[in-house]
Amino acid sequence: MTDNGAIRPDPDELLKSLQKAQAREKGGKLKIFLGMSAGVGKTYAMLEAAHALIKDGSDVVAGIVETHKRAETQKLLENLPVIPRTTISYKGKEFDELDIDELLKRKPEFALVDELAHTNIPGSRHEKRWQDIVELLDHGINVYTTINIQHVESRKEDVELATGISIRETVPDSVIERAEQVELVDIPPETLLERLAEGKVYLGEKAIQAADNFFRQDKLTALREIVLRFAGDVVGNELREMSSAGQSAKSAHEKLMVAVSHSPHSRRLIRATRKMAFAAEADWIALHVDTGIVLSQEDKNRLSENIELARNLGAAIITTTDADLVSAIARVGKQHGITKMLIGRPRPNFLARLGPSLLNRLLTETDIDIHVLHDKQLFGGSKERFYLPFSRLAGKRPYQSALILIGVITVLGALLAPAVSYQSIGFLYLLSVLAAGAFFTVGPILLSATLSAVAWNFFFIPPKYTFTITRTEDALMCVTYLLVAAITGLLSHRIIHNQRLLRVKEKSSDAMLDILAQFAFQSRRKECLQAVLSKMRGFFGGSFEVVFAKGGLDFETTTAASYRWMSDAREWAVAKWVLDNGKEAGWSTDTLSSSQALYIPLIAYGKVTGVLAYMPNNSDTPLGEEAKSLMLALCGQIAFYFKQELYREQAQSAEELKRSEKLYQTILNSVSHEIKTPITAIIGLVSALEDDKIAVDPQARKPILDELSEAAERLNREVTNILDMSRLSSGLLSLKKEWFDVRELAESCVSKLSPRLDTYKLELHIPEKLPFLHADYALMEQVLVNILSNALNYTQPGSRIELSGSQEGEEIVIRVADSGQGIPQEYLGKVFDRFFRVPGTPTGGTGLGLAIAKTVVELHNGSIAAVNRPDGGAEFSITLPVEPQPNLESK
């Protein structure tokens, strides 16, 4: 590596920037009108921009524009085409929302969708309007929208600090970053206050009270500063990105990480990390370490929220399991090349002082730069007390159990005291603490250690029933006991705990292996899928289905059971949405969340191949992070499998195509030869007739005319055969069955072949009492004619041809036997193949006659066979089932 490595563009970086540019080109472009607060004129600016677009000849449609009945704004909206809002009723009230379906259908070049931060009424497709907008962008529609700085996720806290108002609706920065252009709509705070005084600012009914507090010169100035800084950041970033992908500070140099827990502090850390990553243009990771601590439902929910927040802010999420937080951080940090990490300032507590602090361990055990964030009174300190380590430990019961345990040991000790020394009783206590280590968490263990030390001292160490210890060795023993009990208790706890974690991990990796093995065991897609899904049902509970796209739109469900819920039009619509958009939706997500099931896209090589649907047994229990990661991993595997399958199928169809091309070639060769022969004859014979000498000589004309007629007949026969074959193989043919007598059939065939057949010795053996056939007469006639003419083609005139019919059990057999050469043994099986002709035999057919016969007979549930007779010649037999005979009433 030379020095110019520094200025040479990093290929990864280039690729990324190219991909980003491509995504932008493919998707719609987003323009955001940003303001510091309501009333600065964002909507007005947006409408003005829209009119400029219309002037340029663009197709602009207003999806949602909130004019708040301001005359000048309303006037601007008048000349714009507006998509009517859709009405959604919720809790008995009607609400207007953006009609995203209509907008997608209309597919304008530009759509105006006001208020990016708006939260949709439950029952809408997405929870948030920004999700609607992302969907519009993904469908190639350019969107103009508006937002106030307070709703930008990463600036939320700055705003809260500046104004003291808590903010609920926020938009992830990743959405803002998607904007091609952010236009700052700025007016000085004084002007805004004037407009407010004139009543020109709409604040909403509820907000009026808050307004007094909010619209103050000092607060507005602070807000303005925040918005200007933000706009500066965004523009700066744009510039850096545009100037050169290779020279940016990003590359592999910086990578940030934040540890996410269920603590409310996490949110602040996450936001701070994001800000830092954004400024350094670095990628960042949010790491959640499951240390096996049992969380309350409230904590679990907060953890999910925190992880979701990090995801929304653009972090890569990593979840890992490790009893030791620091070692997990060190491991992940090493794996992902993390350079910086943010942690909150450790709270001083006596436990932390016992061992090396988290911070110390992080500094010594990892290579990561640690940034410590100071606590500020943001959320009110009172709440934090609930998050002391002990309160994490589930419920009160372990403490009661610990108390009872020590009580029992004390009673036992009292019973034994007369017989044994008080030192031995100490061992009894130690045993109980060891046991506590196996069952309890840290708190109860320490409690039992302390309690047992106290009880031992009080009840057993002389002087009894006092806390005083007279002998130095007893005092030493008691303190040592406490330490030994605490340490052994904690150690045994850790061993058991690690084992449990290992078991959980093993269980999920076993499940994964077990499920994945199905791909190898089952060869056919349907069975394979069913096996995988049934394993998944076994592991996760609930029910799973896979719907996959066939040629883009068709759905094919794997089991009949899935029809029950997949046939619900709403569920179906969600699945289809996921298929079209490649994002998860449904239950436990924030898109179409009223749906009963969760839908995860199966994506392989960037292409959505299908959708996995998961219907939980109980939709009130959320899916844990761990289960979800496993499910997502499995989805990846299924998608991959599908894609492989698809390739395999493509390869197969390519093979089939090759085969059919070969067949086509054969057909072409055969047909062109067989058709050209009579045509050549016809052209030649007609030109002969034009000859003056022949024209006047009837004797010379006669054989020519005979030949001409035969050539025309032959051409007709061949064309008819080809047409019949294609008609038969099209599958569109319906049988016109009638009752008839085999003898009638035979005789009409004989008369059809009359002049030619008359030169042979024909023997007809059809008994009087043969049952009637129930078949398509015209087609059966063709079968017999084809077989008879085949016999005529391959035998000499004057030889014997035998046509017989007989009943054999429940079948009627019609046989045509000749006394020719027979069929070479190796070709017996092939004579019914299309376009097959025994090599070296005279021409005179397309090789379709017998193939047609076979097709027709099989359409009648019969069979056809060719054998060589022992006394020479070939024999063809048609076997047809005897159907219950019709009732004949004679009149």
Add this chain to the structure above:
Amino acid sequence: MKTGAKILVIDDEKSIRRFMDASLTAKGYEVMLAKTGQEGVKTAAENHPDIIILDLNLPDKDGLTVLKEIRKFSRVPVIVLTVKSADADKELLLDSGADDYLIKPFSLTELLARIRVALRHSINLQEDTTFKHGPLEVDFGKRKVFIAEEEVHLTATEFNLLKALVSHAGKIVTQSHLLSEVWGPHAVEQSHYLRIYVSQLRRKLEDKNPSLRGFIITDPGVGYRINL
């Protein structure tokens, strides 16, 4: 043969029109030609042909429509030209008023035979009429059949069937027509009656005289005709 009869040929294929024109004119008929269905209907209305040869596959409207339009004002015999794949339509055509049909390709001999039959009026069956063809003699008054002057015993159904066939001798008689004439209107679906009785009838006639083989011709899926 009734020479000088006026024949209208409705066909969009030039080569078929030329072939018909040349060969029929040579046979002494007066030939009119029409390229489209509309032109055909107009010519039929204005010039009163004695027979119409109608191709089913016309560019402007299908043959069945043309047939129905012609039938609104004329009972002139119509022979339709069809291709084999249209099997199912034949019975419909015949029941819709066509007198006969010819499958393409066909020979001039076949065409002339059909024209002759179509031009001949149906035999007017008086009770005392007899039908004679070769060795066969059918006495409708006495309800008796003779072959080479030897009586052949037929059942009542067989006789009625033969009677129905020979009264339209040379023309195709559809299955439904035969069934309703011999067994009554309720029997039109029972085509197997026909199969079986025709087969019995053939056997009785052919057993007496092998030259009668092929006297009753089956048109698969359509009906029967007497081969004259």
